[in-house]
Amino acid sequence: MAQERVPCSTGATSRRCLLVVLLVSLGYLLSACGGSSNSITLYNGQHEQTTDALVARFEKLTGITVNVRSDDEDVLAAQINQEGSNSPADVIYTENSPALEYLQNRGLLAPVAASTLASTPSRYNSPQGDWVGVSGRVSVLIYNTRLLKPSQLPTSVMQLADPIWKGRLALAPSETDFQPVVTSVARTYGDAAALRWLEALKANAGAHSYPDNETITNEVNLGQAAIGIINQYYWYRERAQVGASSMHSAIAYFAPRDPGYVIDVSGAAVLKSSAHRARAQKLLAFLVSAQGQQIIAHSDSFEYPIASGVKTAQPETPFKDLQPNPIGIAALGDGAKALSLLQKAQLL
Amino acid sequence: MSATTVRELDPAPPPLAPESRPPAPARRRRIPRLLLACGALVALLLLLPLAFLVLEAVQDGWSTLHPLLFRSLTATLLWNTVSLTVVVTALCAVTGTIAAWFVERTDLPGRRIWAVLVVIPVGIPDFVTSFGWKSAFPSLGGFAGAALVMTLAVYPLVYLPVAACLRSADPAQEEVARSLGLGRLKTFWRVTLAQVRVAVLGGCVLVALVMLAEYGAFEILGYRTFTTEVYTEFLSGFNAPAACALSLVLVVLSLVVLTGEGLSRGRGRQSKAGGLAARVPRPHRLGRSRVPVLAGFFALVGLALGVPAGAIVYWILHGGSSTLPSASIFSAAWHTVFYSAAAGLLATLAALPVAILSVRHSARPTRWLERSTYLVLAMPGLVIALALTYFSERYAAGFLYQSSAMLIAAYAIMFFPLALVAVRASVAQAPPGLEEVGRSLGRSRMEVLWRLTMPLVAPGLAAAFCLVFLEAVTELTATLVLIPTGAQTLATQFWAFQSNISYGQAAPYAGLMILIAAVPSYVLGRWFDRLPSRAVAS
Numbered sequence A: 001m002a003q004e005r006v007p008c009s010t011g012a013t014s015r016r017c018l019l020v021v022l023l024v025s026l027g028y029l030l031s032a033c034g035g036s037s038n039s040i041t042l043y044n045g046q047h048e049q050t051t052d053a054l055v056a057r058f059e060k061l062t063g064i065t066v067n068v069r070s071d072d073e074d075v076l077a078a079q080i081n082q083e084g085s086n087s088p089a090d091v092i093y094t095e096n097s098p099a100l101e102y103l104q105n106r107g108l109l110a111p112v113a114a115s116t117l118a119s120t121p122s123r124y125n126s127p128q129g130d131w132v133g134v135s136g137r138v139s140v141l142i143y144n145t146r147l148l149k150p151s152q153l154p155t156s157v158m159q160l161a162d163p164i165w166k167g168r169l170a171l172a173p174s175e176t177d178f179q180p181v182v183t184s185v186a187r188t189y190g191d192a193a194a195l196r197w198l199e200a201l202k203a204n205a206g207a208h209s210y211p212d213n214e215t216i217t218n219e220v221n222l223g224q225a226a227i228g229i230i231n232q233y234y235w236y237r238e239r240a241q242v243g244a245s246s247m248h249s250a251i252a253y254f255a256p257r258d259p260g261y262v263i264d265v266s267g268a269a270v271l272k273s274s275a276h277r278a279r280a281q282k283l284l285a286f287l288v289s290a291q292g293q294q295i296i297a298h299s300d301s302f303e304y305p306i307a308s309g310v311k312t313a314q315p316e317t318p319f320k321d322l323q324p325n326p327i328g329i330a331a332l333g334d335g336a337k338a339l340s341l342l343q344k345a346q347l348l
Numbered sequence B: 001m002s003a004t005t006v007r008e009l010d011p012a013p014p015p016l017a018p019e020s021r022p023p024a025p026a027r028r029r030r031i032p033r034l035l036l037a038c039g040a041l042v043a044l045l046l047l048l049p050l051a052f053l054v055l056e057a058v059q060d061g062w063s064t065l066h067p068l069l070f071r072s073l074t075a076t077l078l079w080n081t082v083s084l085t086v087v088v089t090a091l092c093a094v095t096g097t098i099a100a101w102f103v104e105r106t107d108l109p110g111r112r113i114w115a116v117l118v119v120i121p122v123g124i125p126d127f128v129t130s131f132g133w134k135s136a137f138p139s140l141g142g143f144a145g146a147a148l149v150m151t152l153a154v155y156p157l158v159y160l161p162v163a164a165c166l167r168s169a170d171p172a173q174e175e176v177a178r179s180l181g182l183g184r185l186k187t188f189w190r191v192t193l194a195q196v197r198v199a200v201l202g203g204c205v206l207v208a209l210v211m212l213a214e215y216g217a218f219e220i221l222g223y224r225t226f227t228t229e230v231y232t233e234f235l236s237g238f239n240a241p242a243a244c245a246l247s248l249v250l251v252v253l254s255l256v257v258l259t260g261e262g263l264s265r266g267r268g269r270q271s272k273a274g275g276l277a278a279r280v281p282r283p284h285r286l287g288r289s290r291v292p293v294l295a296g297f298f299a300l301v302g303l304a305l306g307v308p309a310g311a312i313v314y315w316i317l318h319g320g321s322s323t324l325p326s327a328s329i330f331s332a333a334w335h336t337v338f339y340s341a342a343a344g345l346l347a348t349l350a351a352l353p354v355a356i357l358s359v360r361h362s363a364r365p366t367r368w369l370e371r372s373t374y375l376v377l378a379m380p381g382l383v384i385a386l387a388l389t390y391f392s393e394r395y396a397a398g399f400l401y402q403s404s405a406m407l408i409a410a411y412a413i414m415f416f417p418l419a420l421v422a423v424r425a426s427v428a429q430a431p432p433g434l435e436e437v438g439r440s441l442g443r444s445r446m447e448v449l450w451r452l453t454m455p456l457v458a459p460g461l462a463a464a465f466c467l468v469f470l471e472a473v474t475e476l477t478a479t480l481v482l483i484p485t486g487a488q489t490l491a492t493q494f495w496a497f498q499s500n501i502s503y504g505q506a507a508p509y510a511g512l513m514i515l516i517a518a519v520p521s522y523v524l525g526r527w528f529d530r531l532p533s534r535a536v537a538s
Helices: A011-031 A048-062 A073-086 A097-105 A157-161 A176-189 A191-205 A213-222 A232-242 A277-287 A290-298 A336-344 B002-009 B033-059 B062-069 B072-105 B111-117 B126-136 B142-154 B156-168 B171-179 B184-213 B216-221 B226-235 B240-266 B287-318 B329-360 B364-372 B381-396 B404-414 B416-429 B432-440 B445-473 B477-482 B490-499 B503-530 B533-537
Strands: A039-044 A065-070 A091-093 A132-144 A227-231 A249-252 A263-271
Touching (some): A039 A048, A039 A073, A039 A277, A048 A290, A073 A091, A073 A097, A073 B226, A073 B240, A073 B477, A091 A277, A097 A176, A097 A263, A132 A176, A132 A213, A132 A232, A132 A290, A157 A176, A157 A191, A157 A227, A176 A191, A176 A336, A191 A336, A213 A227, A213 A232, A227 A232, A232 A249, A263 A277, A277 A290, B033 B240, B033 B329, B033 B364, B033 B381, B062 B240, B072 B111, B072 B142, B072 B184, B072 B226, B072 B287, B111 B287, B126 B142, B126 B287, B126 B490, B126 B503, B142 B184, B142 B216, B156 B184, B171 B184, B184 B226, B184 B240, B184 B416, B216 B226, B226 B240, B226 B381, B240 B381, B287 B503, B329 B364, B329 B404, B329 B416, B329 B445, B329 B503, B381 B477, B404 B416, B404 B445, B404 B477, B432 B445, B445 B503, B490 B503
Parallel strands (some): A039 A065, A039 A091
Antiparallel strands (some): A091 A263, A132 A249, A132 A263
């Protein structure tokens, strides 16, 4: 039987092979190290749908190149924490405020320009002024329209603890969007009641425990589960992807001021370690400018722009008509309370 | 066949466990200092993640970690992790061994084709396999789902060494047993299994370690283990100390696996066949059982390869639109191949000194040095990435952070044990006598290494490269942290689409990953085909 040879196996040939590979690699490695002089790096925890459109317009307007690095917002926050003063990030843009509050509490953020902060209602910005709110999202019920009629829906998030939802509730305990709801319930009814509520949700969800809201939306739409809590835009996004004819679900709001009816804020901040703070501040200013807010209103983001005067195209209820629980940014905090409750309920 | 020649030159084939080698004064050479330095440097780099885990975990203090570690969820996770690992390892051992026996020892129709088809699933990313199953059967999940999907994804890790072992093991033993009146089943149980025991164990260790660190598949299937919990702590709690403390539990579990394997390998008798089985065994005739056996193979390949491939084709044809921005699959493919190939090269080179040390200069310290390098296999990728971030930031002012070089180094660290398994096997196979002859003829040590040892171990190096390449192609979580900003790999882009339920857009990335992975899977299958038994498993 003839011995087959792998190309790089005889002495002289392999040496040459190796040399070529090494030279090419070295060239590539070094070339990757250079960066454009007029650029900034954005750590993006927001959905890429939202960020991509915003960044494209910003680059066109300013000529500043934005290097986008996308990952889960909490991983990015943990990463920035590890990177410390050497962080390559200039701006961080997150889905929810707790990640920003966490970085702010660790002293890793630079103050946002006053003019930028002034563009949005102050209740949606960092009370300390280290990050600015960009868009709003509201927690709602999603239900499968073949399995449930609107009259059967709970009006309060607390009712989801009822055993009638056993095996029918979809839950994403590790989803960062769920934490503000937990914080809000704990603030309204106290920690002990919130813990009992979480334990009941856990029992009701059973095997329908999912990694994120995208999965909840998809599974409820397919009828794997009957009902779940999501932020409103996931449903609109699902509809944009699968088409209205494939939608077998709808969203419903909780009763006004219910603790499950929470507006939480997606925001952005400049890092204290940034070497390009002026450019980074420009990006923040753009996000809350009329142009930036128009993009959020009309792109596949489906979130609510929060600077005054910009109306969103999709969600049927206008932002100003929402009647959420009055919990504010400061009370939502860095989510530590929600996390400890979720851990006590063995959901995390 | 050159492999045979090699074995003929070495009258005493290298024993399985180096420690059982009879004391031969000629072999007790002084350990070359350069070699030792290289080996120690590699081991030190591989222990960095462990150092990071300890540093982070102690940062919060015992009082914070205690309630997190000692609660009922920990017991649940421990049970989930251990029970699934045990069941999947057992299922892989059975599936892999039986499949290997039929392919190697019977007149199964289409043996050569089956030999390739049953190996390819190892090259399919686990999260693609589970994506395929989940999208075909949306209600799949839980223990049964995870056990099914993981078994189908990793059984080739047992099949490969067992098939190689069967190919070169002495068939005469079976024939003698049969001629002495032992039934076919009893012969298989008492003779064949005894011959392949070490290969099965070696495969099982890889399966168990891979299971401990698995994340993507369980995330998709909704099954919670220690590793998914580690990710949860990072992903929704910024709780690095907690995540690190939980990872230390994983390290302990992997120590249990390694120790268990070491103990069971040391006991009992070992196959004597290795160097003697130069003749081709006469295959068993399947006769009437041919039809059910063939059906079994169709089922195995259909489930392991057909379901994920079918789901991918389905989604490419029927996928809807996505709200995510479109991405360049070519650029992602280029990055994937470049990073993975470079990591394969780096890990293989790094494995060489460690393998030579542990085979040629076996002593307690060098064995410890070798064993310590296996621990990284059970550590979650995210932990390894953050460890590199930590050290680069603390001690190198962020030097090379998020460069291609650091990502490649991370891959090489993560998958080093796979390279070591392959390199060590082929170093063990190369006769040290030849090197001594080379040295006695006045050649320098480096020259001997380059001109004599390297060509002999080249197939093993190729296999090491392939194994690391395969795993690196599918790596996700460390990649997200360390990849140069702006670059994407097939895995990161697949994940972005998949987690957005944009299956139609995710599918081509999965398909391309399988195609890229099929090449080394094939090479690997061929290599294990040629390698004598005992080296593979040791």
